[in-house]
Amino acid sequence: MSEPSSAAAKAQAEAFPDGTTEYKPLRKANYALDKVHISDTPMTLSNWHKHVDWLNTTFIIFIPMIGFISAYWIPLQFYTAIFSVIYYFNTGLGITAGYHRLWAHTSYKATTPLKIYLAAVGAGAVEGSIRWWSKEHRAHHRYTDTVKDPYSVRKGLLYSHIGWMVFKQNPKRKGRTDITDLNEDPIVVWQHRNYLKSVISMALVFPTLVCGLGWGDWLGGFIYGGILRICFVQQATFCVNSLAHWLGDQPFDDRNSPRDHVITALVTLGEGYHNFHHEFPSDFRNAIEWWQYDPTKWMICLWKYTGLAYDLKQFRANEIEKGRVQQMQKKLDQKRSTLDWGTPLEQLPVISWDDFVDDAKNKGKALIAIAGVIHDVGDFIKDHPGGKALITSAIGKDATAIFNGGVYNHSNAAHNLLSTMRVGVLRGGCEVEIWKRAQFENKDVTYTNDSSGQRIVRAGAQVTKLVQPGASADAA
Ligand SMILES: [Zn+2]
Numbered sequence: 001m002s003e004p005s006s007a008a009a010k011a012q013a014e015a016f017p018d019g020t021t022e023y024k025p026l027r028k029a030n031y032a033l034d035k036v037h038i039s040d041t042p043m044t045l046s047n048w049h050k051h052v053d054w055l056n057t058t059f060i061i062f063i064p065m066i067g068f069i070s071a072y073w074i075p076l077q078f079y080t081a082i083f084s085v086i087y088y089f090n091t092g093l094g095i096t097a098g099y100h101r102l103w104a105h106t107s108y109k110a111t112t113p114l115k116i117y118l119a120a121v122g123a124g125a126v127e128g129s130i131r132w133w134s135k136e137h138r139a140h141h142r143y144t145d146t147v148k149d150p151y152s153v154r155k156g157l158l159y160s161h162i163g164w165m166v167f168k169q170n171p172k173r174k175g176r177t178d179i180t181d182l183n184e185d186p187i188v189v190w191q192h193r194n195y196l197k198s199v200i201s202m203a204l205v206f207p208t209l210v211c212g213l214g215w216g217d218w219l220g221g222f223i224y225g226g227i228l229r230i231c232f233v234q235q236a237t238f239c240v241n242s243l244a245h246w247l248g249d250q251p252f253d254d255r256n257s258p259r260d261h262v263i264t265a266l267v268t269l270g271e272g273y274h275n276f277h278h279e280f281p282s283d284f285r286n287a288i289e290w291w292q293y294d295p296t297k298w299m300i301c302l303w304k305y306t307g308l309a310y311d312l313k314q315f316r317a318n319e320i321e322k323g324r325v326q327q328m329q330k331k332l333d334q335k336r337s338t339l340d341w342g343t344p345l346e347q348l349p350v351i352s353w354d355d356f357v358d359d360a361k362n363k364g365k366a367l368i369a370i371a372g373v374i375h376d377v378g379d380f381i382k383d384h385p386g387g388k389a390l391i392t393s394a395i396g397k398d399a400t401a402i403f404n405g406g407v408y409n410h411s412n413a414a415h416n417l418l419s420t421m422r423v424g425v426l427r428g429g430c431e432v433e434i435w436k437r438a439q440f441e442n443k444d445v446t447y448t449n450d451s452s453g454q455r456i457v458r459a460g461a462q463v464t465k466l467v468q469p470g471a472s473a474d475a476a
């Protein structure tokens, strides 16, 4: 492992302070930072239990298991079912609209009543405090897919889903982030200091009270509205860390793992357009098209109209489209590089006119010169759509004019195919001069290279295509 603890890294950190500090829980300071952390030792049969974070495991595995087993004996009542679904969406929004888009990314501002609501229902989802969650999430964005990413999908899909919580992580290895804004938010600090109380009251007591006082279903409220609802919200929102980095396409940037997929969006209350989100994290939207599923965005819009939310941040369409075009260009370049565009002219041997005629007439080679480039059409004569006679009559001759309209103005595909038959370049180039002049007069014919240095041959810009001044007017 290469720890960036060198003097250079230190000097850089001093020159550019990034506002980060060692993460300290506000509840109690129980880190022994100098001791070898358990996660840095290999897991064995005798120490595996020390690797497990038992508190997290209880919250995300054992309690849901108890819920599923209890559900066998406790019938699900109609009203309890309706309430559990509604509360599921509320606590889910606490994470997506609250923890994620409001606090981790500050993609909009919320009034105090809205903040209190989001902090409360967010606690009901049982995914840690706002302060802890946002700190991890900021590290995830800053160090995506690296060892400092707390839930890097590079460590495995299951690891990014729950493994990162089930097993202890060395806090020193996780990327540091600036959370000074969160430390100044009294609601965030209060929720962090009173986290356990908040969780018990919002995740378990509240749904039990609603179902118990409402229609007498105390146990159902506890099991369905509490425990099982927690499990579903947790598993759904964990999918943002796992599924959203694994399933779907990458319309904005494919250098990292985040992906866009409608299934992830459906599961996560609209957090499924994750490739967009990692590119434009402070945008309050995840889905930018009206028809894409992003209920979290719809709620933020609703809060804006009711005056509960304001200062919604949104990237200009121009910036978003630039990213999309660049990614499309990259895909095009990759696709282009897999195709045969013919040997590049500069790699072809230079052949004199006399040798060309001699090879064609006396050595039986089916060579045709077009625009100063010599092509071997031997294998193609029988397949020539214009018949054998015409193509054979051009062997050993300069067919530039007849290929470009003298007899038949060949298609773009024909020019492409012809380029794969190149075998040489004529010395002195006869028609090459014409081509060079055309290139000079028609700027579209100039060569351009893609980012990997590969030549881009555009339609109508093949070297064999004769573009005469004024000729392009016919095409229009
Ligand atoms: Zn992500």
Ligand SMILES: [Zn+2]
Pocket (backbone or CB within 6 Å): 100, 104, 105, 137, 141, 277, 281
């Ligand atoms: Zn995010």
